[in-house]
Amino acid sequence: MFVYIIRRIIQSIPALIGIAVFSFILLHIVPGGPAQTLLGQHSTPQRIAAINRSLGLNKPLAVQFWIWFDNLLHGNFGYSYTFNQPVLQVIGEYLPHTLAIVLIAVVLSHLIAIVLGTIQGYFRNRWFDHVITTVVFFFWSMPVFWLAIMVVLIFSIYLGWFPSGGINFSNGGPGGFIGYLDHAALPVLVLVLATVATWARFMRSSMIDSMLQDYIRTARSKGLSELSVVFKHALRNSLLPIITLFGLSIPTLFAGALVIELVFNYPGMGLLFWNAALQRDYPILLGIIMIIGLLTVAGNLLADVLYSLVDPRISYK
Amino acid sequence: MVSQSTDIHMAEEPAAIAEKPMGSRAWRAFWHHPLGLAGVIGLVLIILFCFVGPLIYHASAYTTNITALMQPPSARFPLGTDDLGRNYLARLMLGGQVSLIVGFSVAIASMVIGVAYGLVSGLVGGVVDAIMMRIIDVLLTIPTLFVLLFLDAVFQPNALLLTGILAITSWFGVTRLVRSEVLSIKERDYVEASRAFGASNWHIMLRELLPNVMGTVMVATIFQVAGSIIAIATLSFLGLGLPAPQPNWGEMLSTSMNYMFQNAWWLIYPPGIALLWTLLSINFISEALQNAIDSRL
Numbered sequence: 001m002f003v004y005i006i007r008r009i010i011q012s013i014p015a016l017i018g019i020a021v022f023s024f025i026l027l028h029i030v031p032g033g034p035a036q037t038l039l040g041q042h043s044t045p046q047r048i049a050a051i052n053r054s055l056g057l058n059k060p061l062a063v064q065f066w067i068w069f070d071n072l073l074h075g076n077f078g079y080s081y082t083f084n085q086p087v088l089q090v091i092g093e094y095l096p097h098t099l100a101i102v103l104i105a106v107v108l109s110h111l112i113a114i115v116l117g118t119i120q121g122y123f124r125n126r127w128f129d130h131v132i133t134t135v136v137f138f139f140w141s142m143p144v145f146w147l148a149i150m151v152v153l154i155f156s157i158y159l160g161w162f163p164s165g166g167i168n169f170s171n172g173g174p175g176g177f178i179g180y181l182d183h184a185a186l187p188v189l190v191l192v193l194a195t196v197a198t199w200a201r202f203m204r205s206s207m208i209d210s211m212l213q214d215y216i217r218t219a220r221s222k223g224l225s226e227l228s229v230v231f232k233h234a235l236r237n238s239l240l241p242i243i244t245l246f247g248l249s250i251p252t253l254f255a256g257a258l259v260i261e262l263v264f265n266y267p268g269m270g271l272l273f274w275n276a277a278l279q280r281d282y283p284i285l286l287g288i289i290m291i292i293g294l295l296t297v298a299g300n301l302l303a304d305v306l307y308s309l310v311d312p313r314i315s316y317k
Numbered sequence: 318m319v320s321q322s323t324d325i326h327m328a329e330e331p332a333a334i335a336e337k338p339m340g341s342r343a344w345r346a347f348w349h350h351p352l353g354l355a356g357v358i359g360l361v362l363i364i365l366f367c368f369v370g371p372l373i374y375h376a377s378a379y380t381t382n383i384t385a386l387m388q389p390p391s392a393r394f395p396l397g398t399d400d401l402g403r404n405y406l407a408r409l410m411l412g413g414q415v416s417l418i419v420g421f422s423v424a425i426a427s428m429v430i431g432v433a434y435g436l437v438s439g440l441v442g443g444v445v446d447a448i449m450m451r452i453i454d455v456l457l458t459i460p461t462l463f464v465l466l467f468l469d470a471v472f473q474p475n476a477l478l479l480t481g482i483l484a485i486t487s488w489f490g491v492t493r494l495v496r497s498e499v500l501s502i503k504e505r506d507y508v509e510a511s512r513a514f515g516a517s518n519w520h521i522m523l524r525e526l527l528p529n530v531m532g533t534v535m536v537a538t539i540f541q542v543a544g545s546i547i548a549i550a551t552l553s554f555l556g557l558g559l560p561a562p563q564p565n566w567g568e569m570l571s572t573s574m575n576y577m578f579q580n581a582w583w584l585i586y587p588p589g590i591a592l593l594w595t596l597l598s599i600n601f602i603s604e605a606l607q608n609a610i611d612s613r614l
Binding site (some may be wrong): 001014015018019027054055064084137138140141142144145146149152153156251254255258259263273274277278280286289296297 | 438451452454455459460461467470471541550554556557567570576577584589593596597599600
């Protein structure tokens with residue numbers, strides 16, 4: 001098991017290098033390069049050459065890559081033009097806000113999807129299944145930003161239950177932790193609605209598969225109660241594919257969070273990315289792309305390892 | 318059951334007939350699925366609305382009218398006017414054109430790339446396959462929406478460039494599907510037989526493998542159409558999509574958000590409903606198609 005984990009970590013190194021190379025290429029397709037961007041309208045060929053020299057951009061591409069990559073390995077993601085701070089420090093301020101809504105949303109939507117999918121899979125093709133399938137299909141087809149607009153309209157403007165954006169406590173309302181939850185409620189709701197559909201669909205078909213297996217027939221013929229058959233035998237086996245899906249869904253989650261943070265003006269990575277895109281702050285943009293790439297690789301790794309821990313039928317040598 | 322055209326090939330490729338992925342039976346299953354018919358009707362209606370609508374409803378989507386800003390729906394403006402006094406119905410019709418054209422173009426382009434890559438990787442196998450698939454693994458870990466936003470901010474693309482960028486970033490999934498199907502198909506007897514007759518790799522790819530992965534590819538293509546339409550709308554909604562003044566649904570929704578607190582419901586709902594209508598129709602079609610292809614097994 002330990003050997004397997006080590007091997008998987010080693011296997012994911014090429015992927016990490018691949019992401020680094022990809023980000024480096026992205027940085028170098030920027031027309032005019034960072035010098036042009038830094039100088040803006042004050043640019044002259046001499047100044048551009050001076051900055052290129054000071055940033056080392058006049059060196060051969062392979063040397064530049066090595067310097068950049070070496071910095072990256074030492075945790076140096078570069079320096080933000082607009083914040084005048086190291087990229088990692090800026091991201092460090094924004095990332096926790098995103099992680100907060102993503103983690104709460106992931107836990108909630110998994111719980112809901114597992115409950116819905118299990119009931120649906122068990123009562124396959126009955127009225128409950130049909131109703132939920134229809135609703136889920138509806139949400140599954142909705143673009144995240146439209147969902148966000150609808151949620152703001154309903155819960156913030158029509159009903160007035162939650163603030164429509166930001167995490168600013170100055171305009172009345174409760175402060176502290178409660179205030180934070182108050183402001184995170186709608187972003188979380190949108191992310192849950194946007195992701196629960198995929199997971200419920202997946203859970204339903206996984207449950208249907210499990211219910212057709214021989215061990216379910218065995219469990220029933222042993223005279224176990226239906227509750228025990230469903231929860232102890234079918235459900236536990238149906239959960240396995242969900243673990244893999246979770247690892248693979250990390251990029252989608254962050255993409256969803258990007259859109260949601262923008263609608264709600266919520267100061268997370270997505271909003272940071274968008275502002276950086278508008279101001280052409282390339283080090284921030286690439287830093288975020290790198291970090292999400294890293295999290296994706298880590299997620300896949302975690303999913304593989306968890307999968308092998310949970311499923312005794314799988315043994316890795 | 319065997320149709321006219323397959324009769325002719327019977328003599329040379331007996332095995333291929335039983336395996337025809339999108340044979341008449343699958344098509345019949347598709348049309349008998351309630352969602353299939355609903356989806357096709359829905360999609361046809363929205364295409365008529367966007368492309369034939371402007372031919373019937375002669376109103377400019379670009380003319381601004383200072384005396385009629387933010388008008389709710391009336392006899393003169395069936396869907397009201399936006400913040401610049403432009404006819405919202407005319408804009409809604411034109412707004413769908415870009416989404417639909419780019420959506421379908423991206424899907425077709427990315428399928429061509431994805432299928433070609435998957436066929437070669439699966440058929441050649443060995444080290445080449447391993448390297449080609451590791452490349453896909455890396456590409457799959459890249460957060461697409463973020464990269465799209467980055468490229469959009471750098472290049473400010475037109476419709477053609479946007480189609481290219483979206484196509485290049487969206488073929489990785491289908492390649493995996495095609496490759497895994499090819500791995501199983503290439504071991505079948507009829508491929509072996511074809512090879513024994515001295516068929517080239519090209520012949521095997523185009524005549525034996527391609528027809529048999531078409532079912533999977535069609536489902537993936539339809540999925541991709543929906544994905545691309547969402548991507549364009551999202552980019553435009555984020556203010557980094559296609560340049561003004563050409564309207565599109567994402568941009569219209571983005572503008573309408575500024576007037577949410579003034580209860581300008583006629584600006585918010587129409588583009589959202591049009592978008593949802595389109596996506597639901599496409600997803601209905603893909604659901605029915607999936608069922609039809611499964612039922613042949």
